[in-house]
Amino acid sequence: MLSFAEENYLKAIYHLSEGGSEPVSTNSLADNLETKAASVTDMIKKLAQKQVIDYKKYYGVNLSDSGKSVALQIIRKHRLWEVFLVNNLEFKWDEVHEVAEQLEHIKSPLLIQRLDKFLGFPKYDPHGDPIPDENGKLTTKPRTELALAKKGQQGVIVAVNDSNSAFLKYLDKIGARIGTPVEVIDKVEFDGSLEIKLGEKVIFVSKEVSTNILISE
Amino acid sequence: MLSFAEENYLKAIYHLSEGGSEPVSTNSLADNLETKAASVTDMIKKLAQKQVIDYKKYYGVNLSDSGKSVALQIIRKHRLWEVFLVNNLEFKWDEVHEVAEQLEHIKSPLLIQRLDKFLGFPKYDPHGDPIPDENGKLTTKPRTELALAKKGQQGVIVAVNDSNSAFLKYLDKIGARIGTPVEVIDKVEFDGSLEIKLGEKVIFVSKEVSTNILISE
DNA sequence: ATATTTTTTTAGATGTACCTAAACATTACT
DNA sequence: AGTAATGTTTAGGTACATCTAAAAAAATAT
Ligand SMILES: [Mn+2]
Ligand SMILES: [Mn+2]
Ligand SMILES: [Mn+2]
Ligand SMILES: [Mn+2]
Numbered sequence: 247m248l249s250f251a252e253e254n255y256l257k258a259i260y261h262l263s264e265g266g267s268e269p270v271s272t273n274s275l276a277d278n279l280e281t282k283a284a285s286v287t288d289m290i291k292k293l294a295q296k297q298v299i300d301y302k303k304y305y306g307v308n309l310s311d312s313g314k315s316v317a318l319q320i321i322r323k324h325r326l327w328e329v330f331l332v333n334n335l336e337f338k339w340d341e342v343h344e345v346a347e348q349l350e351h352i353k354s355p356l357l358i359q360r361l362d363k364f365l366g367f368p369k370y371d372p373h374g375d376p377i378p379d380e381n382g383k384l385t386t387k388p389r390t391e392l393a394l395a396k397k398g399q400q401g402v403i404v405a406v407n408d409s410n411s412a413f414l415k416y417l418d419k420i421g422a423r424i425g426t427p428v429e430v431i432d433k434v435e436f437d438g439s440l441e442i443k444l445g446e447k448v449i450f451v452s453k454e455v456s457t458n459i460l461i462s463e
Numbered sequence: 464m465l466s467f468a469e470e471n472y473l474k475a476i477y478h479l480s481e482g483g484s485e486p487v488s489t490n491s492l493a494d495n496l497e498t499k500a501a502s503v504t505d506m507i508k509k510l511a512q513k514q515v516i517d518y519k520k521y522y523g524v525n526l527s528d529s530g531k532s533v534a535l536q537i538i539r540k541h542r543l544w545e546v547f548l549v550n551n552l553e554f555k556w557d558e559v560h561e562v563a564e565q566l567e568h569i570k571s572p573l574l575i576q577r578l579d580k581f582l583g584f585p586k587y588d589p590h591g592d593p594i595p596d597e598n599g600k601l602t603t604k605p606r607t608e609l610a611l612a613k614k615g616q617q618g619v620i621v622a623v624n625d626s627n628s629a630f631l632k633y634l635d636k637i638g639a640r641i642g643t644p645v646e647v648i649d650k651v652e653f654d655g656s657l658e659i660k661l662g663e664k665v666i667f668v669s670k671e672v673s674t675n676i677l678i679s680e
Numbered sequence: 681a682t683a684t685t686t687t688t689t690t691a692g693a694t695g696t697a698c699c700t701a702a703a704c705a706t707t708a709c710t
Numbered sequence: 711a712g713t714a715a716t717g718t719t720t721a722g723g724t725a726c727a728t729c730t731a732a733a734a735a736a737a738t739a740t
Contacts, residue, residue, distance in 0.1 A: 251696080284699070345574050501731095502727070502728055
Protein backbone atom coordinates (compact mmCIF):
# COMPACT_ATOMS: atom_id res chain seq x y z
CA MET A 247 0.00 0.00 0.00
CA LEU A 248 1.44 3.35 -1.00
CA SER A 249 1.49 6.35 1.34
CA PHE A 250 -0.01 9.72 0.46
CA ALA A 251 3.48 11.09 -0.10
CA GLU A 252 4.40 8.24 -2.45
CA GLU A 253 1.18 8.70 -4.40
CA ASN A 254 1.86 12.40 -4.75
CA TYR A 255 5.31 11.69 -6.13
CA LEU A 256 3.93 9.30 -8.75
CA LYS A 257 1.31 11.82 -9.77
CA ALA A 258 3.91 14.58 -10.03
CA ILE A 259 6.21 12.38 -12.12
CA TYR A 260 3.30 11.57 -14.41
CA HIS A 261 2.38 15.21 -14.93
CA LEU A 262 5.98 16.32 -15.43
CA SER A 263 6.62 13.67 -18.06
CA GLU A 264 3.41 14.33 -19.97
CA GLY A 265 4.17 15.44 -23.49
CA GLY A 266 7.94 15.13 -23.43
CA SER A 267 9.66 11.75 -23.29
CA GLU A 268 12.71 12.80 -21.27
CA PRO A 269 13.12 11.52 -17.72
CA VAL A 270 11.95 13.75 -14.89
CA SER A 271 14.70 15.57 -12.99
CA THR A 272 15.18 15.73 -9.25
CA ASN A 273 14.92 19.51 -9.21
CA SER A 274 11.72 19.65 -11.24
CA LEU A 275 10.14 17.25 -8.78
CA ALA A 276 11.39 19.25 -5.82
CA ASP A 277 9.92 22.38 -7.38
CA ASN A 278 6.63 20.75 -8.20
CA LEU A 279 6.19 19.17 -4.80
CA GLU A 280 7.50 22.19 -2.91
CA THR A 281 10.17 20.17 -1.19
CA LYS A 282 13.97 19.94 -1.34
CA ALA A 283 16.11 18.06 -3.85
CA ALA A 284 17.63 15.95 -1.07
CA SER A 285 14.16 14.82 0.00
CA VAL A 286 13.34 13.91 -3.57
CA THR A 287 16.44 11.76 -3.87
CA ASP A 288 15.44 9.94 -0.67
CA MET A 289 11.95 9.29 -1.94
CA ILE A 290 12.81 8.23 -5.49
CA LYS A 291 15.22 5.64 -4.11
CA LYS A 292 12.34 4.18 -2.16
CA LEU A 293 9.99 4.29 -5.16
CA ALA A 294 12.62 2.65 -7.35
CA GLN A 295 12.92 -0.14 -4.80
CA LYS A 296 9.16 -0.60 -4.96
CA GLN A 297 9.49 -0.86 -8.75
CA VAL A 298 7.04 1.89 -9.51
CA ILE A 299 9.73 4.02 -11.17
CA ASP A 300 12.96 3.49 -13.08
CA TYR A 301 15.82 5.47 -11.63
CA LYS A 302 19.39 5.93 -12.69
CA LYS A 303 21.62 8.17 -10.58
CA TYR A 304 22.15 11.67 -11.94
CA TYR A 305 19.89 10.82 -14.85
CA GLY A 306 16.28 11.20 -13.68
CA VAL A 307 13.21 9.04 -13.26
CA ASN A 308 10.51 7.48 -15.39
CA LEU A 309 7.36 5.74 -14.28
CA SER A 310 7.29 1.97 -14.71
CA ASP A 311 4.12 0.44 -16.14
CA SER A 312 2.78 -0.25 -12.67
CA GLY A 313 3.73 3.24 -11.49
CA LYS A 314 1.97 4.79 -14.43
CA SER A 315 -1.14 2.82 -13.70
CA VAL A 316 -1.12 3.95 -10.07
CA ALA A 317 -0.66 7.57 -11.16
CA LEU A 318 -3.59 7.32 -13.55
CA GLN A 319 -5.82 5.87 -10.87
CA ILE A 320 -5.05 8.79 -8.58
CA ILE A 321 -5.72 11.25 -11.38
CA ARG A 322 -8.96 9.43 -12.07
CA LYS A 323 -10.02 9.80 -8.46
CA HIS A 324 -8.98 13.45 -8.33
CA ARG A 325 -11.01 14.34 -11.40
CA LEU A 326 -14.08 12.32 -10.47
CA TRP A 327 -14.19 14.05 -7.08
CA GLU A 328 -13.86 17.43 -8.80
CA VAL A 329 -16.89 16.58 -10.93
CA PHE A 330 -18.83 15.59 -7.82
CA LEU A 331 -17.93 18.81 -6.00
CA VAL A 332 -18.99 21.01 -8.90
CA ASN A 333 -22.03 19.09 -10.11
CA ASN A 334 -23.50 18.07 -6.78
CA LEU A 335 -22.07 20.23 -4.01
CA GLU A 336 -22.24 23.65 -5.70
CA PHE A 337 -18.48 24.18 -5.62
CA LYS A 338 -17.08 26.58 -8.20
CA TRP A 339 -14.32 25.33 -10.49
CA ASP A 340 -11.75 27.40 -8.65
CA GLU A 341 -12.66 25.84 -5.28
CA VAL A 342 -12.28 22.14 -5.98
CA HIS A 343 -8.60 21.45 -6.42
CA GLU A 344 -7.46 21.60 -2.78
CA VAL A 345 -10.20 19.29 -1.57
CA ALA A 346 -9.64 16.89 -4.46
CA GLU A 347 -5.97 16.74 -3.46
CA GLN A 348 -7.17 15.13 -0.24
CA LEU A 349 -9.98 13.01 -1.63
CA GLU A 350 -7.78 11.46 -4.33
CA HIS A 351 -5.99 9.43 -1.64
CA ILE A 352 -9.06 7.64 -0.29
CA LYS A 353 -8.52 3.94 -0.85
CA SER A 354 -11.66 2.12 -1.94
CA PRO A 355 -12.13 0.74 -5.43
CA LEU A 356 -15.83 0.27 -4.71
CA LEU A 357 -16.20 3.92 -3.77
CA ILE A 358 -14.72 5.11 -7.04
CA GLN A 359 -16.67 2.64 -9.13
CA ARG A 360 -19.90 3.79 -7.49
CA LEU A 361 -19.00 7.46 -7.60
CA ASP A 362 -18.31 7.15 -11.32
CA LYS A 363 -21.71 5.55 -11.82
CA PHE A 364 -23.44 8.14 -9.63
CA LEU A 365 -21.89 10.93 -11.70
CA GLY A 366 -22.99 9.27 -14.97
CA PHE A 367 -19.53 8.18 -16.09
CA PRO A 368 -18.22 11.66 -16.91
CA LYS A 369 -15.41 11.90 -19.47
CA TYR A 370 -14.05 15.31 -18.45
CA ASP A 371 -13.54 17.18 -15.21
CA PRO A 372 -14.63 20.78 -14.51
CA HIS A 373 -11.39 22.09 -16.02
CA GLY A 374 -11.83 20.11 -19.22
CA ASP A 375 -9.25 17.49 -18.29
CA PRO A 376 -10.02 13.93 -19.39
CA ILE A 377 -10.89 11.34 -16.74
CA PRO A 378 -8.98 8.04 -17.11
CA ASP A 379 -11.24 4.98 -17.16
CA GLU A 380 -10.88 2.04 -14.74
CA ASN A 381 -8.03 0.74 -16.88
CA GLY A 382 -6.27 4.07 -16.97
CA LYS A 383 -7.18 4.78 -20.57
CA LEU A 384 -7.50 8.45 -21.50
CA THR A 385 -9.53 9.84 -24.36
CA THR A 386 -8.28 13.31 -25.12
CA LYS A 387 -9.90 15.45 -27.75
CA PRO A 388 -7.45 17.36 -29.94
CA ARG A 389 -6.79 20.72 -28.32
CA THR A 390 -4.51 23.72 -28.91
CA GLU A 391 -3.27 26.49 -26.72
CA LEU A 392 -5.11 29.67 -27.57
CA ALA A 393 -1.70 31.37 -27.62
CA LEU A 394 -0.72 29.25 -30.62
CA ALA A 395 -3.88 29.94 -32.63
CA LYS A 396 -3.55 32.00 -35.77
CA LYS A 397 -5.38 35.22 -36.55
CA GLY A 398 -8.93 34.42 -37.63
CA GLN A 399 -8.93 30.96 -36.04
CA GLN A 400 -12.13 29.86 -34.26
CA GLY A 401 -12.95 27.22 -31.70
CA VAL A 402 -14.49 26.65 -28.30
CA ILE A 403 -12.76 26.51 -24.94
CA VAL A 404 -12.32 22.85 -24.04
CA ALA A 405 -9.97 23.07 -21.07
CA VAL A 406 -7.65 25.19 -18.96
CA ASN A 407 -4.00 24.45 -18.27
CA ASP A 408 -3.88 25.85 -14.78
CA SER A 409 -6.23 25.20 -11.89
CA ASN A 410 -4.96 28.17 -9.94
CA SER A 411 -7.89 29.83 -8.20
CA ALA A 412 -6.99 33.40 -9.17
CA PHE A 413 -6.71 32.44 -12.83
CA LEU A 414 -10.07 30.64 -12.83
CA LYS A 415 -11.78 33.54 -11.10
CA TYR A 416 -10.40 35.84 -13.78
CA LEU A 417 -11.83 33.56 -16.46
CA ASP A 418 -15.20 33.68 -14.72
CA LYS A 419 -15.03 37.45 -14.74
CA ILE A 420 -14.35 37.73 -18.47
CA GLY A 421 -17.00 35.11 -19.17
CA ALA A 422 -14.63 32.35 -20.31
CA ARG A 423 -15.77 28.86 -19.40
CA ILE A 424 -15.69 25.37 -20.91
CA GLY A 425 -17.75 25.51 -24.10
CA THR A 426 -17.47 29.25 -24.69
CA PRO A 427 -16.70 30.03 -28.39
CA VAL A 428 -13.55 32.02 -29.16
CA GLU A 429 -12.17 33.65 -32.26
CA VAL A 430 -8.76 35.26 -32.64
CA ILE A 431 -9.31 38.80 -33.94
CA ASP A 432 -5.72 39.95 -33.79
CA LYS A 433 -2.34 39.09 -32.34
CA VAL A 434 -0.12 41.81 -30.89
CA GLU A 435 3.46 41.23 -32.00
CA PHE A 436 4.97 43.26 -29.19
CA ASP A 437 3.91 41.29 -26.11
CA GLY A 438 2.13 38.28 -27.59
CA SER A 439 -1.23 39.37 -26.23
CA LEU A 440 -4.40 38.60 -28.17
CA GLU A 441 -7.55 40.40 -29.17
CA ILE A 442 -10.27 37.77 -29.10
CA LYS A 443 -13.99 37.45 -29.51
CA LEU A 444 -15.18 35.54 -26.47
CA GLY A 445 -18.86 34.64 -26.72
CA GLU A 446 -20.34 37.98 -27.74
CA LYS A 447 -17.65 40.23 -26.28
CA VAL A 448 -14.35 41.35 -27.77
CA ILE A 449 -11.49 41.62 -25.26
CA PHE A 450 -7.74 41.55 -24.93
CA VAL A 451 -5.98 38.78 -23.05
CA SER A 452 -2.30 38.54 -22.14
CA LYS A 453 0.01 35.90 -23.54
CA GLU A 454 0.18 34.41 -20.05
CA VAL A 455 -3.58 33.90 -20.06
CA SER A 456 -3.85 32.63 -23.62
CA THR A 457 -1.19 30.01 -22.90
CA ASN A 458 -3.44 28.54 -20.25
CA ILE A 459 -6.60 28.33 -22.33
CA LEU A 460 -7.06 25.30 -24.56
CA ILE A 461 -9.38 25.45 -27.52
CA SER A 462 -10.78 22.86 -29.92
CA GLU A 463 -9.15 21.99 -33.28
CA MET B 464 -3.72 21.07 12.49
CA LEU B 465 -4.21 17.61 13.95
CA SER B 466 -2.88 14.47 12.26
CA PHE B 467 -5.06 11.50 11.37
CA ALA B 468 -3.60 9.60 14.31
CA GLU B 469 -4.37 12.42 16.74
CA GLU B 470 -7.92 12.70 15.42
CA ASN B 471 -8.42 8.98 15.85
CA TYR B 472 -7.27 9.19 19.46
CA LEU B 473 -9.72 11.99 20.23
CA LYS B 474 -12.56 10.05 18.63
CA ALA B 475 -11.66 6.92 20.58
CA ILE B 476 -11.50 8.85 23.85
CA TYR B 477 -14.90 10.35 23.10
CA HIS B 478 -16.49 6.98 22.40
CA LEU B 479 -14.88 5.31 25.41
CA SER B 480 -16.05 8.03 27.77
CA GLU B 481 -19.62 8.08 26.42
CA GLY B 482 -22.07 7.20 29.13
CA GLY B 483 -19.70 6.83 32.07
CA SER B 484 -17.93 9.83 33.56
CA GLU B 485 -14.70 8.10 34.58
CA PRO B 486 -11.47 8.98 32.77
CA VAL B 487 -10.36 6.74 29.91
CA SER B 488 -7.53 4.34 30.71
CA THR B 489 -4.38 3.78 28.72
CA ASN B 490 -5.16 0.11 28.20
CA SER B 491 -8.70 0.69 26.98
CA LEU B 492 -7.35 3.12 24.40
CA ALA B 493 -4.64 0.68 23.36
CA ASP B 494 -7.31 -1.99 22.93
CA ASN B 495 -9.66 0.24 21.04
CA LEU B 496 -7.02 1.57 18.68
CA GLU B 497 -5.29 -1.77 18.27
CA THR B 498 -1.98 -0.40 19.41
CA LYS B 499 0.27 -0.84 22.46
CA ALA B 500 -0.03 0.88 25.86
CA ALA B 501 3.41 2.46 25.44
CA SER B 502 2.33 4.07 22.19
CA VAL B 503 -0.79 5.41 23.88
CA THR B 504 1.25 7.01 26.65
CA ASP B 505 3.43 8.71 24.03
CA MET B 506 0.44 10.06 22.17
CA ILE B 507 -1.59 11.25 25.13
CA LYS B 508 1.38 13.26 26.33
CA LYS B 509 1.38 15.04 23.02
CA LEU B 510 -2.39 15.57 23.08
CA ALA B 511 -2.20 16.92 26.62
CA GLN B 512 0.42 19.39 25.50
CA LYS B 513 -1.91 20.51 22.72
CA GLN B 514 -4.58 21.03 25.38
CA VAL B 515 -7.15 18.80 23.72
CA ILE B 516 -7.16 16.38 26.67
CA ASP B 517 -6.59 16.50 30.41
CA TYR B 518 -4.06 13.95 31.52
CA LYS B 519 -2.75 13.03 34.95
CA LYS B 520 -0.14 10.27 35.15
CA TYR B 521 -1.48 6.86 36.15
CA TYR B 522 -4.97 8.31 36.27
CA GLY B 523 -6.35 8.40 32.75
CA VAL B 524 -7.51 11.03 30.26
CA ASN B 525 -10.56 13.20 29.64
CA LEU B 526 -11.31 15.37 26.64
CA SER B 527 -11.04 19.11 27.19
CA ASP B 528 -13.82 21.27 25.76
CA SER B 529 -11.82 21.89 22.60
CA GLY B 530 -10.92 18.20 22.31
CA LYS B 531 -14.57 17.23 22.66
CA SER B 532 -15.54 19.66 19.96
CA VAL B 533 -12.90 18.24 17.61
CA ALA B 534 -14.09 14.69 18.32
CA LEU B 535 -17.69 15.65 17.58
CA GLN B 536 -16.70 17.25 14.29
CA ILE B 537 -14.98 14.06 13.21
CA ILE B 538 -17.97 11.97 14.23
CA ARG B 539 -20.18 14.40 12.31
CA LYS B 540 -18.08 13.90 9.19
CA HIS B 541 -17.98 10.13 9.61
CA ARG B 542 -21.75 9.86 9.87
CA LEU B 543 -22.54 12.31 7.08
CA TRP B 544 -20.28 10.36 4.74
CA GLU B 545 -21.99 7.12 5.77
CA VAL B 546 -25.34 8.65 4.83
CA PHE B 547 -23.94 9.70 1.46
CA LEU B 548 -22.55 6.25 0.75
CA VAL B 549 -25.83 4.50 1.56
CA ASN B 550 -28.27 7.02 0.12
CA ASN B 551 -26.42 7.99 -3.02
CA LEU B 552 -23.77 5.40 -3.82
CA GLU B 553 -25.76 2.22 -3.20
CA PHE B 554 -23.51 1.03 -0.38
CA LYS B 555 -25.07 -1.35 2.11
CA TRP B 556 -24.96 -0.41 5.79
CA ASP B 557 -22.33 -3.04 6.45
CA GLU B 558 -20.01 -1.63 3.77
CA VAL B 559 -19.68 1.99 4.82
CA HIS B 560 -17.67 2.06 8.02
CA GLU B 561 -14.18 1.41 6.62
CA VAL B 562 -14.50 4.05 3.93
CA ALA B 563 -16.00 6.57 6.38
CA GLU B 564 -12.96 5.98 8.62
CA GLN B 565 -10.91 7.49 5.81
CA LEU B 566 -13.32 10.18 4.66
CA GLU B 567 -13.79 11.56 8.19
CA HIS B 568 -10.27 13.00 8.07
CA ILE B 569 -10.78 15.17 4.99
CA LYS B 570 -10.25 18.77 6.09
CA SER B 571 -12.68 21.18 4.47
CA PRO B 572 -15.43 22.92 6.41
CA LEU B 573 -17.04 23.97 3.13
CA LEU B 574 -17.17 20.38 1.94
CA ILE B 575 -19.02 19.22 5.04
CA GLN B 576 -21.40 22.15 5.05
CA ARG B 577 -22.28 21.44 1.41
CA LEU B 578 -22.45 17.70 1.87
CA ASP B 579 -24.86 18.18 4.78
CA LYS B 580 -27.06 20.39 2.58
CA PHE B 581 -26.85 17.97 -0.35
CA LEU B 582 -28.00 15.14 1.92
CA GLY B 583 -30.91 17.22 3.23
CA PHE B 584 -29.48 17.78 6.73
CA PRO B 585 -29.92 14.21 7.95
CA LYS B 586 -30.24 13.70 11.71
CA TYR B 587 -29.21 10.03 11.84
CA ASP B 588 -26.70 7.85 10.04
CA PRO B 589 -27.46 4.44 8.46
CA HIS B 590 -26.89 2.71 11.81
CA GLY B 591 -29.31 5.00 13.64
CA ASP B 592 -26.57 7.05 15.29
CA PRO B 593 -27.26 10.76 15.67
CA ILE B 594 -25.29 13.24 13.56
CA PRO B 595 -23.85 16.18 15.55
CA ASP B 596 -24.72 19.58 14.08
CA GLU B 597 -22.11 22.21 13.11
CA ASN B 598 -21.82 23.16 16.77
CA GLY B 599 -21.42 19.58 17.92
CA LYS B 600 -24.88 19.37 19.39
CA LEU B 601 -26.42 15.89 19.41
CA THR B 602 -30.11 15.11 19.52
CA THR B 603 -30.57 11.54 20.67
CA LYS B 604 -33.96 9.96 20.87
CA PRO B 605 -34.51 7.81 23.97
CA ARG B 606 -33.45 4.28 23.19
CA THR B 607 -33.05 0.96 25.05
CA GLU B 608 -31.06 -2.16 24.41
CA LEU B 609 -33.38 -4.89 23.20
CA ALA B 610 -31.66 -7.14 25.75
CA LEU B 611 -33.04 -5.02 28.57
CA ALA B 612 -36.64 -4.96 27.28
CA LYS B 613 -39.26 -6.80 29.30
CA LYS B 614 -41.50 -9.57 28.08
CA GLY B 615 -44.34 -8.07 26.08
CA GLN B 616 -42.52 -4.80 25.40
CA GLN B 617 -42.88 -3.32 21.90
CA GLY B 618 -40.93 -0.79 19.90
CA VAL B 619 -39.10 -0.22 16.64
CA ILE B 620 -35.43 -0.66 15.91
CA VAL B 621 -33.83 2.78 16.01
CA ALA B 622 -30.14 1.92 15.98
CA VAL B 623 -27.46 -0.74 16.28
CA ASN B 624 -24.59 -0.70 18.75
CA ASP B 625 -22.04 -2.39 16.54
CA SER B 626 -21.12 -1.56 12.95
CA ASN B 627 -19.34 -4.86 12.46
CA SER B 628 -20.04 -6.11 8.96
CA ALA B 629 -20.87 -9.71 9.95
CA PHE B 630 -23.38 -8.51 12.53
CA LEU B 631 -25.10 -6.15 10.09
CA LYS B 632 -25.28 -8.84 7.42
CA TYR B 633 -26.93 -11.13 9.95
CA LEU B 634 -29.49 -8.41 10.72
CA ASP B 635 -30.20 -8.07 7.00
CA LYS B 636 -30.75 -11.80 6.81
CA ILE B 637 -33.29 -11.89 9.63
CA GLY B 638 -34.98 -8.78 8.26
CA ALA B 639 -33.96 -6.43 11.04
CA ARG B 640 -33.35 -2.87 9.91
CA ILE B 641 -33.84 0.66 11.21
CA GLY B 642 -37.60 1.14 11.58
CA THR B 643 -38.55 -2.55 11.85
CA PRO B 644 -41.10 -3.13 14.66
CA VAL B 645 -40.14 -5.59 17.42
CA GLU B 646 -41.99 -7.19 20.28
CA VAL B 647 -40.51 -9.34 23.02
CA ILE B 648 -42.45 -12.59 23.08
CA ASP B 649 -40.37 -14.39 25.67
CA LYS B 650 -37.04 -14.23 27.49
CA VAL B 651 -35.04 -17.41 28.05
CA GLU B 652 -33.64 -17.39 31.59
CA PHE B 653 -30.91 -19.89 30.83
CA ASP B 654 -28.82 -18.01 28.26
CA GLY B 655 -30.52 -14.62 28.09
CA SER B 656 -31.68 -15.20 24.53
CA LEU B 657 -34.96 -13.73 23.33
CA GLU B 658 -37.95 -14.85 21.34
CA ILE B 659 -39.08 -11.80 19.41
CA LYS B 660 -41.60 -10.81 16.80
CA LEU B 661 -39.65 -8.98 14.15
CA GLY B 662 -41.91 -7.41 11.53
CA GLU B 663 -44.18 -10.35 10.72
CA LYS B 664 -41.77 -13.13 11.69
CA VAL B 665 -41.13 -14.71 15.09
CA ILE B 666 -37.50 -15.68 15.72
CA PHE B 667 -34.96 -16.30 18.45
CA VAL B 668 -31.96 -14.03 18.91
CA SER B 669 -29.00 -14.53 21.21
CA LYS B 670 -28.24 -12.22 24.13
CA GLU B 671 -25.16 -11.08 22.20
CA VAL B 672 -27.36 -9.92 19.34
CA SER B 673 -30.06 -8.31 21.48
CA THR B 674 -27.45 -6.28 23.31
CA ASN B 675 -26.49 -4.66 20.04
CA ILE B 676 -29.98 -3.73 18.90
CA LEU B 677 -31.47 -0.50 20.21
CA ILE B 678 -35.21 0.01 20.23
CA SER B 679 -37.48 2.99 20.84
CA GLU B 680 -38.98 3.86 24.28
C1' DA C 681 0.85 -5.41 55.86
C1' DT C 682 3.22 -7.76 52.52
C1' DA C 683 3.41 -10.01 48.37
C1' DT C 684 1.63 -10.67 43.84
C1' DT C 685 -0.59 -9.14 39.80
C1' DT C 686 -2.01 -5.62 36.73
C1' DT C 687 -1.51 -1.22 34.75
C1' DT C 688 1.15 2.47 33.29
C1' DT C 689 5.25 4.79 32.23
C1' DT C 690 10.07 5.18 30.69
C1' DA C 691 14.10 3.88 27.91
C1' DG C 692 15.75 2.87 23.81
C1' DA C 693 14.75 1.43 18.68
C1' DT C 694 12.72 1.52 14.07
C1' DG C 695 10.73 3.41 9.61
C1' DT C 696 8.82 7.41 7.19
C1' DA C 697 9.24 11.87 5.41
C1' DC C 698 11.26 15.63 5.79
C1' DC C 699 15.48 19.08 6.50
C1' DT C 700 20.56 21.57 6.01
C1' DA C 701 25.21 21.37 4.77
C1' DA C 702 28.73 19.28 2.36
C1' DA C 703 30.51 16.32 -1.30
C1' DC C 704 30.33 14.81 -5.81
C1' DA C 705 28.80 14.74 -11.02
C1' DT C 706 27.49 16.92 -14.98
C1' DT C 707 27.10 20.81 -17.97
C1' DA C 708 28.25 25.24 -19.64
C1' DC C 709 31.67 28.85 -20.39
C1' DT C 710 35.89 30.91 -21.36
C1' DA D 711 41.03 21.68 -21.64
C1' DG D 712 40.32 23.81 -17.37
C1' DT D 713 37.29 26.35 -14.51
C1' DA D 714 32.94 27.87 -12.95
C1' DA D 715 28.16 27.11 -12.34
C1' DT D 716 24.46 24.06 -11.79
C1' DG D 717 22.30 19.83 -10.50
C1' DT D 718 22.27 15.68 -7.65
C1' DT D 719 23.50 12.74 -4.06
C1' DT D 720 25.28 11.62 0.55
C1' DA D 721 25.86 12.41 5.49
C1' DG D 722 23.84 13.41 9.41
C1' DG D 723 19.77 15.21 11.96
C1' DT D 724 14.65 16.15 13.37
C1' DA D 725 9.61 15.12 14.28
C1' DC D 726 6.13 11.65 14.20
C1' DA D 727 4.03 7.36 15.22
C1' DT D 728 4.96 3.17 16.18
C1' DC D 729 7.35 -0.92 18.79
C1' DT D 730 9.67 -4.17 22.77
C1' DA D 731 11.63 -4.66 27.15
C1' DA D 732 12.30 -3.01 31.60
C1' DA D 733 11.10 -0.08 35.54
C1' DA D 734 7.75 1.98 38.46
C1' DA D 735 3.18 2.75 40.38
C1' DA D 736 -1.36 1.20 41.65
C1' DA D 737 -4.61 -2.32 42.62
C1' DT D 738 -5.58 -6.87 44.43
C1' DA D 739 -5.04 -10.91 47.16
C1' DT D 740 -3.32 -13.43 50.94
MN1 LIG E 1 -7.37 19.52 -9.65
MN1 LIG F 1 -9.13 19.38 -12.67
MN1 LIG G 1 -19.08 3.99 11.18
MN1 LIG H 1 -22.46 4.71 11.72
